[in-house]
Amino acid sequence: MTNGKILIIDDERSVCETLQAALSKKGYAVAWRTSAEEGFAQLLAEDFDAVVTDIHMRGLSGLELCERVVQNRPDLPVIVITAFGSMDTAIAAIRAGAYDFITKPFETDALRMTLERAVRHGRLREEVKRLRRAVAEKQSVDEIVGASAAMRGVYDMIERVADSTASVLVTGESGTGKELVARALHRRGQRRAGPFVAINCAALPEALLESELFGHARGAFTDARAARAGLFAKADGGTLFLDEIGEMPVGLQPKLLRALQERKVRPLGGDAEVPFDARIVTATNRDLESAVEERAFREDLFYRINVVHIELPPLRSRGADVLLLAQRFIEHFAAAAGRAVKGLSAAAADKLLAYAWPGNVRELSNCIERAVALARYDELAVEDLPEKIRSYRRSHVVVAAEDPSELVSLEEVERRYVLRVVETVGGNKTMAAQVLGLDRATLYRKLVRYGAAR
Numbered sequence: 540m541t542n543g544k545i546l547i548i549d550d551e552r553s554v555c556e557t558l559q560a561a562l563s564k565k566g567y568a569v570a571w572r573t574s575a576e577e578g579f580a581q582l583l584a585e586d587f588d589a590v591v592t593d594i595h596m597r598g599l600s601g602l603e604l605c606e607r608v609v610q611n612r613p614d615l616p617v618i619v620i621t622a623f624g625s626m627d628t629a630i631a632a633i634r635a636g637a638y639d640f641i642t643k644p645f646e647t648d649a650l651r652m653t654l655e656r657a658v659r660h661g662r663l664r665e666e667v668k669r670l671r672r673a674v675a676e677k678q679s680v681d682e683i684v685g686a687s688a689a690m691r692g693v694y695d696m697i698e699r700v701a702d703s704t705a706s707v708l709v710t711g712e713s714g715t716g717k718e719l720v721a722r723a724l725h726r727r728g729q730r731r732a733g734p735f736v737a738i739n740c741a742a743l744p745e746a747l748l749e750s751e752l753f754g755h756a757r758g759a760f761t762d763a764r765a766a767r768a769g770l771f772a773k774a775d776g777g778t779l780f781l782d783e784i785g786e787m788p789v790g791l792q793p794k795l796l797r798a799l800q801e802r803k804v805r806p807l808g809g810d811a812e813v814p815f816d817a818r819i820v821t822a823t824n825r826d827l828e829s830a831v832e833e834r835a836f837r838e839d840l841f842y843r844i845n846v847v848h849i850e851l852p853p854l855r856s857r858g859a860d861v862l863l864l865a866q867r868f869i870e871h872f873a874a875a876a877g878r879a880v881k882g883l884s885a886a887a888a889d890k891l892l893a894y895a896w897p898g899n900v901r902e903l904s905n906c907i908e909r910a911v912a913l914a915r916y917d918e919l920a921v922e923d924l925p926e927k928i929r930s931y932r933r934s935h936v937v938v939a940a941e942d943p944s945e946l947v948s949l950e951e952v953e954r955r956y957v958l959r960v961v962e963t964v965g966g967n968k969t970m971a972a973q974v975l976g977l978d979r980a981t982l983y984r985k986l987v988r989y990g991a992a993r
């Protein structure tokens with residue numbers, strides 16, 4: 540595997556040979572031609588990752604070559620070599636569709652860096668195209684999209700346990716798809732013909748949650764004019780999904796434990812025990828083990844629900860799934876809004892890959908919905924993404940960059956550094972202000988300006 544396959548076009552043979560020698564040493568496979576006509580024929584016949592061409596040549600010029608490449612090989616990046624001080628030519632080249640330009644005389648390293656970016660850009664464009672096909676071919680299980688090793692592990696688990704009745708605990712950060720997994724378990728299991736009943740344990744006050752879950756007899760409390768079956772009974776023959784199980788009130792936990800152990804519930808105010816036959820799936824984004832240590836969650840209940848554990852990886856550790864999901868969401872939201880957006884630009888794809896996605900798939904979905912609404916072209920551009928994703932740099936502050944395009948304003952350095960410090964101290968503003976030598980009010984004003992105040 541080379542760093543890329545490069546075609547060099549320059550009418551001076553010695554220039555071609557020098558560049559070939561230098562770039563081969565850096566791990567590129569290099570071919571060269573001394574006229575644009577020959578070069579063009581070659582790039583039609585063979586796959587290259589990038590073309591480097593001189594602008595002034597006899598016959599077909601570098602500019603005309605750019606135009607032809609745009610017409611015939613739109614994904615192939617062309618880097619144009621211009622003479623020092625001829626900015627107009629450089630601009631004309633970019634207008635003609637060149638990916639970038641480099642002025643003579645140049646260091647091989649500068650060319651190598653430009654090439655590195657160009658090759659990456661070209662490959663991303665291909666990847667984005669491949670994704671469109673992949674989404675069309677449904678690289679997903681039910682509605683769960685993802686082809687990363689981490690997600691394949693999850694599909695494997697779903698497959699293996701779907702048919703059993705063992706209780707499954709699904710954990711993962713907020714927005715990672717826990718509910719989707721719970722539904723997939725139901726759909727793929729033996730009880731798929733039965734009901735899927737879900738309840739969010741954090742959404743109801745204790746008394747209401749209790750009567751919802753276990754049901755009540757007639758006259759059990761003031762408003763109980765008629766007997767009502769609880770969700771355990773309603774889920775009979777199917778799956779009962781207890782979402783946010785970590786928020787289950789401590790007072791209700793013993794009753795839940797008994798129900799799970801005995802597979803029977805006793806409705807409030809009733810004296811008969813009602814057996815139920817439902818698969819129990821629970822989910823939480825809380826760390827239940829520490830909740831157990833803090834005595835906020837009963838240990839025996841924890842073991843009872845945690846017979847099988849499926850842990851959803853955060854989106855940032857799913858690699859290119861980010862792009863696969865983005866493509867799926869683009870198609871979904873474009874269709875819903877009747878917009879002609881078809882995919883991602885390579886630069887936007889790059890930004891999505893670099894971002895850390897604290898809100899996981901839900902955040903990505905929101906981001907794409909908004910971007911589709913803003914989009915002006917049929918590909919989402921970097922401008923369509925929220926500021927925090929556009930300017931995100933993976934937790935390092937670039938102060939001395941090798942690449943001139945990475946150099947940023949003082950204000951931007953400040954912004955990144957402030958956000959980095961806040962992140963490092965776990966969001967503790969007092970500590971962050973201390974580290975930064977600011978008072979809290981000033982820090983707060985800055986965070987508001989960055990759209991990062993919470």
Ligand SMILES: Nc1ncnc2c1ncn2[C@@H]1O[C@H](COP(=O)(O)OP(=O)(O)OP(=O)(O)O)[C@@H](O)[C@H]1O
Pocket residue numbers: 682683684685711712713714715716717718719720823824864900901904
């Ligand atoms: N792998 C995936 N493929 C497609 N859509 C997904 C995927 N994961 C999550 N989603 C979508 O993202 C949104 C959030 O997923 P879900 O509600 O399942 O997350 P959650 O883990 O239950 O989050 P929370 O802890 O906040 O309740 C939903 O709209 C869901 O359809």
Ligand SMILES: [Mg+2]
Pocket residue numbers: 717718782
């Ligand atoms: Mg959820």
